[in-house]
Amino acid sequence: MEQREVRMGDFGSEGAVFWQAARAGRFILPKCIDCGQVHWYPRAVCPFCLSSEIGWQESRGLGHVYASTFFRRTDAPYVIAYVELDEGPRMLTTIVTGDVASISIGQRVQIHFAADDTVNGAYPVFRPIGAS
Amino acid sequence: MNGVPQIVGAFEHPTRLAPDKTVAQLHAEAARGALADAGLTKDDVDGYFCSGDAPGGALSMANYLNLRLRHCDTLDVGGSSAVAQVAQACAAIQMGKCNVALITQAGRPKSLGVTTGTKKIVKDSLAPDVIWELPYAVPNVANYALVAARHFYEFGTTSEQLAWVRVAASHHAQHNPNAVLRKLVTVDDVLQSPLISDPLHRLDCCLITDGGGAIVVARNEIAVSLRRPAIRLRGAGLALKHQEAGAIDLTYSAAAQSGREAFSQAGIDAADIRYASIYDSFTITVIIQLEDLGFCPKGKGGAFVADGNLIANVGRLAVNTDGGGLCNNHPANRGGITKVIEAVRQLRQEAVPAVQVKNCELACVQATGGHMATRHASATLILERT
Numbered sequence: 347m348e349q350r351e352v353r354m355g356d357f358g359s360e361g362a363v364f365w366q367a368a369r370a371g372r373f374i375l376p377k378c379i380d381c382g383q384v385h386w387y388p389r390a391v392c393p394f395c396l397s398s399e400i401g402w403q404e405s406r407g408l409g410h411v412y413a414s415t416f417f418r419r420t421d422a423p424y425v426i427a428y429v430e431l432d433e434g435p436r437m438l439t440t441i442v443t444g445d446v447a448s449i450s451i452g453q454r455v456q457i458h459f460a461a462d463d464t465v466n467g468a469y470p471v472f473r474p475i476g477a478s
Numbered sequence: 479m480n481g482v483p484q485i486v487g488a489f490e491h492p493t494r495l496a497p498d499k500t501v502a503q504l505h506a507e508a509a510r511g512a513l514a515d516a517g518l519t520k521d522d523v524d525g526y527f528c529s530g531d532a533p534g535g536a537l538s539m540a541n542y543l544n545l546r547l548r549h550c551d552t553l554d555v556g557g558s559s560a561v562a563q564v565a566q567a568c569a570a571i572q573m574g575k576c577n578v579a580l581i582t583q584a585g586r587p588k589s590l591g592v593t594t595g596t597k598k599i600v601k602d603s604l605a606p607d608v609i610w611e612l613p614y615a616v617p618n619v620a621n622y623a624l625v626a627a628r629h630f631y632e633f634g635t636t637s638e639q640l641a642w643v644r645v646a647a648s649h650h651a652q653h654n655p656n657a658v659l660r661k662l663v664t665v666d667d668v669l670q671s672p673l674i675s676d677p678l679h680r681l682d683c684c685l686i687t688d689g690g691g692a693i694v695v696a697r698n699e700i701a702v703s704l705r706r707p708a709i710r711l712r713g714a715g716l717a718l719k720h721q722e723a724g725a726i727d728l729t730y731s732a733a734a735q736s737g738r739e740a741f742s743q744a745g746i747d748a749a750d751i752r753y754a755s756i757y758d759s760f761t762i763t764v765i766i767q768l769e770d771l772g773f774c775p776k777g778k779g780g781a782f783v784a785d786g787n788l789i790a791n792v793g794r795l796a797v798n799t800d801g802g803g804l805c806n807n808h809p810a811n812r813g814g815i816t817k818v819i820e821a822v823r824q825l826r827q828e829a830v831p832a833v834q835v836k837n838c839e840l841a842c843v844q845a846t847g848g849h850m851a852t853r854h855a856s857a858t859l860i861l862e863r864t
Contacts, residue, residue, distance in 0.1 A: 361609060386724035387610035393723035413631075413728055413851075415623035417675040419596040426620045426675075428726070428851075435724025438852065440614050451631045462613055469613040 360390045363402060365466040373407040373457045373470060375433055376400050386435035407457025407470070408432045414453075416446045425449050429472050440471045448474065483571040483579075484701035485564070485709040485861070487516030487694030488822040490800075490815075492656050494807060496688040497589045501533045502542045504584035504690045504809075509543060512692035517704045518578060523694075525549035525576025527567055529559035530601075531585045531690075531810040539582070549576040555716070555855035556847025557757060559583070560693070560814035562857035564843075565714035567695040577697045584690025585810025592811070595619045595683055596674065607721075611852070619683055619760070623675035624851040626762040628728040630677060632777065635765065637677050639780030641668035643761035643797075644681050644804055646788035651801025653830040658685050659805040682761040684802075689809035691819050707826040712840075713744030713860035720853040729777075731846055732856035733770035740858035741772065746840065748772040751860075753824045753835045754795055755817035757845035758802040764788075767844050768795075771858065790833040799824065799833035814845045818859070825863040839863050 367374045376388040380397035391398055414427035425441040427449070441449050442458065455472035462469045489511030491504060499507075505528070513519060526547050532539045536550045551566050553559055560583045567579035592599070598615040600608060629635045645665055651657035663681060671680040701708065715736030720726070741747050748771055758764045765779035773795060774782035787793035800806045800820040803813045821841040823829045841861045848854035 360606070384724070386721075387607060389606070413624040413628040415620050415627055415675045415677075416673075417617065417620040417623070418672075419617075419619070419674045426614055426616050426624065428624060428728070436721075436726050437724065438611055438614060438616065438721075451627065460613075466609070466613075 361388055361466075364388045365468070367402075368459055368466065368468045368470060371459055373405045374402040375405045375431070375435070377403045384433050384435060386437045405431065405433060409455055409472070411441065411449060411451050411453045411455060412436050413451060414441060414449050416449070427472070429455055442471050442473050481572070481698055482710045483568045483695050483697055484706070485693060485822055486696045486701050486704050486706045487512035487518065487692070488819045489515050490656075490691045490807065490819045491584065491689045491809070493689045494656070494658050494687040495588050496586050499586065501531070501585055502539065504586065504688070505532060505539060505582040506543055508584050508690040508692035509580055509582050512580070512694045516694040516696065516706065518694060518696070520545065522578045523547070523580045525567065525570055525579040527551045527563040527579060527581040529563070529583065530554040530556070531583055531812055545580075555718075555857065557759065557812040557814050558845035558847030558855050558857040559812065561818060561843055561845040561859060562716050562855070564693060564695065564818055564859055565711060565716070565857070568711045571695060571697050577700060579695040581693040581695070581815070582690065583692070583810055583812055583815040585812070586688035587686050587811050588688045592686065595686070607852070616852075617675070618849060619678055620675040621849040621851040622760040622762055623678045625728050625766065626677050626760070629762060629766065632729055633780065635780035637669055637679070638665055639784050640677075640682055640761040640765065641665040642783045642785065643758065643764045643788065644668050646783070646786065646793070647758065647798055647802045647804040649786075649789045650799045650833050651805035653832045654801050654806055657801040657806040658687060659801070678760060678762070684759050684804050684813070685808045686811065687808050689807055691809065691815035693815065693818055708864045709822055709825050710862055710864055711859060712862040713740040713742070715739030715743070715858045716855065718855045728851055731766050731770050731850055732854055733767045733844055733846060733858060736856040736858040737771040737844070740860050744860035746860065748842070751840055751842045752795060753799070753821065753838050754797050754842040754844065755821045756797050757813040757817055758798055758804050759813060759846070761804070763846060763850065764797065766850070767846065771842065771844060790835055796833065796835045799829050799835070812847070814847070814857070817843050817845050821861055825861060
C-alpha cells in the first residue's frame with residue numbers, strides 16, 4: 347500500500363484563512379453567506395448549497411465530547427474524539443489531558459491550539475473545561 | 479429467473495502469507511482458481527472487475543492477465559468493493575456489456591508489514607479531508623472505537639457482547655484448515671486481551687493477511703451449460719455515508735440504506751435469512767451492520783450476538799462460517815471477496831460440514847468499506863440458490 351508524505355502545497359489555498367486564524371490563536375467557523383449554515387470541515391464551496399460565498403464566524407470553541415477513544419497502541423497514547431461544538435458541527439479532534447480516565451461522552455471541552463511544525467503551524471485540539 | 483446471471487465460480491486463495499509473490503500474481507492465481515471452479519478459461523472472460531488493490535488498475539491487470547475485454551469496472555469503495563462489484567457484474571451482463579465477468583481482489587499487506595490498524599496511512603494526500611484529520615493521526619482501530627464508544631453510551635452495549643462476535647468467529651475457524659487463528663477463544667480471552675483503543679481489545683480486531691480471491695459471474699445461458707449450482711443475485715444495494723458537513727451520527731452505518739434496498743428488491747426481510755456474511759473489520763462493525771440490516775432493532779445488536787447466536791447450528795443466524803476476517807482471512811485489508819465466497823459455499827452446500835447451514839437457500843452478504851466513523855460505503859447482496 348502506498349504511503350505518501352503530505353505537504354502543505356498539496357492543499358492549495360482552501361483552508362488558508364482558517365489556518366492563518368489558528369496560528370493567531372483564533373477559532374473561526376465557515377458559514378455560508380447564501381444559506382446561513384455553518385459547516386465543518388471548512389470548504390471553499392458550501393456543502394449545503396454549493397455556494398462559493400463562504401464567510402467566517404468567530405467561535406469560542408466550546409462544546410462537548412460526542413464520542414471518544416483512548417488510543418493506546420503507540421509510544422505516546424492519546425485521546426481521539428468527535429467534539430460537538432455549541433454551534434452544532436461535530437469535528438474530529440484530540441482531547442489533550444493528563445487524566446484520560448476522566449474523559450467521557452458529554453464532557454465539556456474548550457478549544458486550544460497545538461503547535462504543529464509539519465502541516466499548518468497550529469491545529470485545533472480540545473481540553474476538558476476545568477482542567478489546567 | 480431464466481435471464482438472470484449466475485455466480486458460477488468462487489475461489490479463496492489458500493495463502494495467508496506470501497512473501498515471495500507479487501500482488502498481480504495473487505490476483506492471477508485467484509482468477510485461475512475461480513475460473514477452474516466455474517469450468518471456464520481465461521479466454522471466456524470479457525468483463526473484468528477490480529478495485530484499488532489491483533496494481534496498476536484494470537489496464538495493467540488486463541495486460542498482465544492477457545484478457546480480451548469489452549467491459550471493465552474499477553469501482554473503489556474500499557473493503558466493500560468486491561461485494562458491490564457482484565451486483566455491477568450482474569447488471570453489466572444484463573445490459574449485454576459482457577458475458578463472463580471476472581472479479582479479483584488480492585494483496586499482501588502482511589508481507590509488507592502494513593500496520594493499517596494502528597498507524598494512520600494516507601493513501602491519497604489530495605483527498606480534501608486529509609488536512610483536517612491528519613494532525614489527529616486517527617488509525618483504523620480508533621475510528622471504529624469511536625463508533626463502539628458511542629454505541630456503548632447510547633444503547634448500553636458492553637465489551638462482553640462485542641466479544642461474542644469473536645467467540646463465534648473462532649468457533650467457525652476451528653473447522654477451517656486455512657484459517658490463521660483456529661484456536662477457540664472465550665469471552666474472557668477477548669476481555670483479557672490488551673486494550674488497543676478503548677473500548678476495543680486486541681481480539682476485537684481483524685487479521686492482516688496476504689492473499690485474495692475471485693468470483694466469476696456468467697450470463698445465464700453460459701451458466702446453465704456449466705452445470706454448477708445456480709446461485710443468483712436476488713437483491714442488491716449500495717450506499718455511502720460520511721460526516722454530513724458536521725452532522726455525523728455514529729450510531730448507524732450506510733448498511734441501513736443498502737440493506738433496505740437489497741431486501742426490498744429481493745422481496746424478503748432479515749427474518750428469512752439464516753446465513754449471513756458480515757464484514758468483520760472489528761467486532762463492533764458486525765453489530766452495527768446486523769442492526770442496520772434489520773436482524774434486530776437498532777441498539778439491540780449487542781444482545782443479538784451474545785450467547786453464541788452467530789454460531790452455525792447453535793444460534794439464530796450463522797455469520798462468517800469461514801471464521802471471517804477476525805480469524806480466517808482478510809486479504810488486502812479488504813473483507814469483501816471472502817464474504818461473497820463463503821456465502822457461495824453455503825448456498826452450494828460446500829461449507830465445512832460442521833458449519834454448513836442446512837438447506838441454505840438464501841444468503842445475505844454485507845460489507846462496509848472505508849472507515850465507519852468518517853467516510854464509508856456499504857454494499858449488500860441477497861443471494862439465492864434456485
